[in-house]
Amino acid sequence: MGQVAFDTLKFVETLEKEGLPKNQAKAISLAVRESHEAVDVATKADIADVKRDIADVRKEIADVRKDLSAEIADVRKDLSAEIADVRKDMAARFEKNEAQIQARFEKTDAQIALVRKDVEHIANGLLLKLGGVIVVTISAATAILKFF
Numbered sequence: 001m002g003q004v005a006f007d008t009l010k011f012v013e014t015l016e017k018e019g020l021p022k023n024q025a026k027a028i029s030l031a032v033r034e035s036h037e038a039v040d041v042a043t044k045a046d047i048a049d050v051k052r053d054i055a056d057v058r059k060e061i062a063d064v065r066k067d068l069s070a071e072i073a074d075v076r077k078d079l080s081a082e083i084a085d086v087r088k089d090m091a092a093r094f095e096k097n098e099a100q101i102q103a104r105f106e107k108t109d110a111q112i113a114l115v116r117k118d119v120e121h122i123a124n125g126l127l128l129k130l131g132g133v134i135v136v137t138i139s140a141a142t143a144i145l146k147f148f
Contacts, residue, residue, distance in 0.1 A: 008029045008032075008033050011025075011028075011029045012029045015028060015029070
């Protein structure tokens with residue numbers, strides 16, 4: 001910050017003209033000068049510098065926002081591409097799983113058909129054997145009845 005210009009000699013002369021003794025005028029002049037030195041007063045140039053600094057900071061903020069917006073757009077684009085790839089991969093995996101499940105169902109259906117065929121074959125065999133047992137039983141019963 002700038003200092004306020006203070007002419008101590010002129011001040012002393014003014015006080016002497018008004019009738020103050022020289023040592024009192026010097027003492028007052030020194031006191032006033034010291035008080036001015038202690039006070040930090042902003043000059044127009046200081047204010048202009050601060051305004052320039054604020055304008056620079058605002059420009060930098062605008063540039064950062066612009067860059068950040070571009071980066072966010074890039075990230076969104078990349079993320080959208082990644083999501084699309086994941087969806088594509090998931091769809092392929094679902095199709096593969098569905099095909100595997102369908103193959104398992106078909107295999108199970110084929111095995112069930114074989115089991116049914118085997119059961120039918122066994123049932124036919126049992127029926128024939130049961131028929132034979134019935135014929136033998138009836139024949140044996142008839143033979144036994146003839147003896148009595």
